[in-house]
Amino acid sequence: MITIIAAIGRNNALGKDNRLLWRLPEDLKHFKSLTENHPVVMGRKTYESIGKPLPNRTNIVVSRRENWFQEDILIVSKLKEALKFAKKIDEDVFIIGGGEIYKQTMELADRLEITFVDEDFEADTFFPNIDLKIWQKTNEEFHEKDEKNKYNFYFQTYERINKD
Ligand SMILES: NC(=O)c1ccc[n+]([C@@H]2O[C@H](COP(=O)([O-])OP(=O)(O)OC[C@H]3O[C@@H](n4cnc5c(N)ncnc54)[C@H](OP(=O)(O)O)[C@@H]3O)[C@@H](O)[C@H]2O)c1
Known part of the structure; x- marks a missing residue:
């Protein structure tokens, strides 16, 4: 699964200046x-916005950057590989953002x-957009x-x- x-506001607002809009x-x-x-899968910008790995979860971050390393997270250059990897860890996988990643995974x-x-x-x-036909x-x-x-x-x- x-x-x-x-978390979205009216008009599907997600964030601004790489930050959330509410607390x-x-x-x-x-x-x-x-x-x-x-396991949680996220884009590099969302990871940087959170600022640290989320505890008690395998953090899988997608980035096309070469030579970008961070401790305690898995960095994967292809989104599909990130999902494949996550599925090997657990049958329940969560995609946690942000906008670019949601668009590609809907x-x-x-x-x-x-x-x-x-x-x-x-x-x-x-x-x-959440298409109610789908x-x-x-x-x-x-x-x-x-x-x-x-x-x-x-x-x-x-x-x-x-x-x-
Ligand atoms: N409200 C919420 O629930 C929620 C949740 C999460 C995030 N957010 C907000 O969303 C904003 C961030 O979203 P965003 O759309 O700017 O960025 P993002 O989706 O978090 O990250 C985009 C980055 O991910 C990498 N990427 C994207 N597609 C890829 C692919 N197919 N293969 C490999 N790497 C890929 C690229 O990293 P590189 O540039 O390193 O190559 C790209 O620059 C922030 O404001 C954040 O606060 C809100």
């Missing part, structure tokens, strides 16, 4: 609980775990803003519609 996990501790907890102990994913943040943000990176929303959980989480948001799961 390949799962794309992303939602509840979403970080959700992200951790879903991805922990599974066709390969089985499931989307989306946190929809119900707010307008100025962004320079966007999540691809994806069916199978779960949605509303979370109202509170002292720690400044925006209303929804945890949503989409499954690929089986055409058979």
Whole structure:
């Protein structure tokens, strides 16, 4: 199972200046609980944005750069190889961004775990359109803003519609 996990604002906003657009501790907890102990695949820019390997997960980073090394992560020059490698480690693989990587993996994913943040943000990176002819929303959980989480948001799961 390949799962794309992303937090998106209105208009599919993902990030700006290589940073996230919000701080939602509840979403970080959700992200951790879903991805922990599974391999995570990400683009080089997302890795640099996080700044360190995510603990308790095999971090697989795709980059075409030669001679780029970092401790405690696997660097792979081809996205398909990254996924092949991840699948060897575990049957549940998570693609954690960013925009370039989501765009290239929408066709390969089985499931989307989306946190929809119900707010307008100025962004320079966007999540691809979720085509409802291809994806069916199978779960949605509303979370109202509170002292720690400044925006209303929804945890949503989409499954690929089986055409058979
Ligand atoms: N809201 C969310 O859930 C979420 C999640 C993740 C990231 N983000 C945000 O998204 C932004 C970063 O996304 P981004 O689109 O700019 O960058 P990205 O997808 O994280 O990384 C792009 C880089 O990945 C490498 N790459 C891409 N496709 C490749 C391929 N087919 N083969 C080998 N390497 C490949 C290249 O690295 P090289 O240049 O090294 O070759 C490319 O520059 C940030 O603002 C971040 O905060 C948001």
